[in-house]
Amino acid sequence: MSKPSLVIVDTACANISSVRFAFERLGVSPLVTADAALINSADRVILPGVGTAAAAMRNLQRLELVDTLRQLQQPVLGICLGMQLLTTASAEGNVDCLGIIPTRTERLQAADLPLPHMGWNTVDGRADNPLLAGLPDASYFYFVHSFAVAVSAHTIASCHYGQTFAAMVRSGNFFGAQFHPERSGAAGATILKNFLELTDADTRT
Amino acid sequence: MLAKRIIPCLDVRNGEVVKGVQFRNHEIIGAIEPLAERYAAAGADELVFYDITASADARVIDKSWVERVARLIDIPFTVAGGISSIEQAQQLLAMGADKLSINSPALQNPDLINQLVDEFGQQCIVIGIDSFFDSESQTYQVYQFTGDEQRTQKTRWQTADWLAEVVARGAGEVVLNCMNQDGVRKGYDIAQLQTLRRSCPIPLIASGGAGAKEHFAEVFQQAAVDGALAASVFHKNIIEISELKDYLATQEIVVRR
Numbered sequence: 236m237s238k239p240s241l242v243i244v245d246t247a248c249a250n251i252s253s254v255r256f257a258f259e260r261l262g263v264s265p266l267v268t269a270d271a272a273l274i275n276s277a278d279r280v281i282l283p284g285v286g287t288a289a290a291a292m293r294n295l296q297r298l299e300l301v302d303t304l305r306q307l308q309q310p311v312l313g314i315c316l317g318m319q320l321l322t323t324a325s326a327e328g329n330v331d332c333l334g335i336i337p338t339r340t341e342r343l344q345a346a347d348l349p350l351p352h353m354g355w356n357t358v359d360g361r362a363d364n365p366l367l368a369g370l371p372d373a374s375y376f377y378f379v380h381s382f383a384v385a386v387s388a389h390t391i392a393s394c395h396y397g398q399t400f401a402a403m404v405r406s407g408n409f410f411g412a413q414f415h416p417e418r419s420g421a422a423g424a425t426i427l428k429n430f431l432e433l434t435d436a437d438t439r440t
Numbered sequence: 441m442l443a444k445r446i447i448p449c450l451d452v453r454n455g456e457v458v459k460g461v462q463f464r465n466h467e468i469i470g471a472i473e474p475l476a477e478r479y480a481a482a483g484a485d486e487l488v489f490y491d492i493t494a495s496a497d498a499r500v501i502d503k504s505w506v507e508r509v510a511r512l513i514d515i516p517f518t519v520a521g522g523i524s525s526i527e528q529a530q531q532l533l534a535m536g537a538d539k540l541s542i543n544s545p546a547l548q549n550p551d552l553i554n555q556l557v558d559e560f561g562q563q564c565i566v567i568g569i570d571s572f573f574d575s576e577s578q579t580y581q582v583y584q585f586t587g588d589e590q591r592t593q594k595t596r597w598q599t600a601d602w603l604a605e606v607v608a609r610g611a612g613e614v615v616l617n618c619m620n621q622d623g624v625r626k627g628y629d630i631a632q633l634q635t636l637r638r639s640c641p642i643p644l645i646a647s648g649g650a651g652a653k654e655h656f657a658e659v660f661q662q663a664a665v666d667g668a669l670a671a672s673v674f675h676k677n678i679i680e681i682s683e684l685k686d687y688l689a690t691q692e693i694v695v696r697r
Contacts (some may be wrong), residue, residue, distance in 0.1 A: 252536035256511045345601075348442075351612055352562050353643045355443045355485055355696040375443060375696040377516055379538075379563040387514060396442055404663040418516045418538060420480075 239431055245269040247294050248284045248328030258415035266369040277311055280303055284316030289328030305333055310433045311409045318411025327382045335404045338387040345397030351381045357401040358367040365437045368431045374422040376414035381388055408438040443696040444660050445485040446681060448674045452491045459672050469675045472505050473512055480513040483683040491521025510536020518566055526559055543568035544584040547595050553611030557610035567606040571599040572619040580632055603636055617647040625651025633663035645669050652682050657691045
């Protein structure tokens with residue numbers, strides 16, 4: 236199988252280089268762009284993001300990418316804040332997000348645990364999660380966040396820190412990971428590889 | 441469960457990894473990239489690179505290695521050293537650094553913490569605190585410019601007050617370097633870390649004093665820190681990371697293996 240063309244949406248956020256390098260380690264050369272036509276024509280799209288939901292949404296509006304992103308048909312992976320942007324709204328800055336996945340991003344209720352939730356935590360995946368294929372149960376991934384997506388019917392993996400929250404979400408061709416696969420060692424690399432190898436069947440179920 | 445983090449620290453001077461004892465008499469350990477790669481492969485949870493001369497020299501670190509490291513390793517890493525502006529921070533993050541650790545520049549201009557947090561988010565702003573126990577006054581004092589012994593100086597801050605200040609300004613994590621213990625490998629400063637843990641609602645990383653596997657177990661069990669940072673025990677192969685993690689697991693400490 237030839238390697239699919241991959242676009243990383245240039246959200247002007249900070250972790251774009253790490254995401255690009257992680258794919259380069261897999262032998263894929265992603266294009267980093269905010270050009271709607273290039274994003275539309277890619278086989279795969281990554282929506283990265285660190286920072287705040289309000290700032291990221293402002294950037295997407297300024298770049299006139301909101302409608303483009305909502306209408307994508309190919310596999311899309313939102314990473315960290317990029318996953319939160321897929322939801323309806325975020326409590327971080329009380330901002331409307333892309334509304335692709337009908338659930339909300341709330342402040343993590345970690346009781347007396349330190350916040351942000353920072354470090355390596357285990358993830359419990361649903362059996363039908365194609366991005367976790369080949370990984371053992373309770374693999375560790377690197378998290379760093381204070382806001383989290385509520386568990387819903389769209390949750391395909393969960394994580395626990397003070398509360399249970401969505402570690403991965405999915406609706407049709409849109410996927411999200413709250414952790415940073417690009418910084419999660421071999422397990423993270425497997426997720427990115429699985430994303431590149433998603434089939435049409437995977438994205439239509 | 442969230443794993444306790446083992447964090448090798450690479451002190452960088454003139455593009456090479458060095459290590460001193462109580463911040464002095466630095467000896468060269470080796471080149472940056474092979475060490476970074478070795479630690480990532482050995483199971484380190486995260487790496488920290490401190491350019492120990494940068495703040496003292498009032499210049500930003502030579503950054504070219506940051507991108508090389510970001511290309512090479514697949515675990516998070518923090519860069520520290522003389523970062524005193526939004527522009528410098530932007531550059532380092534764009535090169536692939538995951539977090540930035542600010543020490544002396546934050547003491548000189550505490551507003552810098554707020555500015556960096558507003559611009560890049562809390563998750564990537566770490567504050568490094570060099571804390572010295574003054575046995576005469578029985579207080580913990582914050583020091584700055586510790587990378588250069590000629591310029592190292594006490595600040596007006598007691599450690600608990602500065603910790604409260606950086607938390608209030610939005611810092612995402614604190615690395616507490618206990619200077620009395622640094623490089624002497626007699627164990628972390630449990631008493632100090634216990635005290636400061638109680639008033640630290642953000643992740644707290646212990647630094648200074650690791651000499652044996654037991655020291656890591658003690659600091660996790662007794663001071664409830666989120667991570668433990670160490671340099672010489674890893675550089676000199678006194679402790680092997682996978683063996684350390686096997687040992688910590690036998691002590692019922694959650695580690696990623």
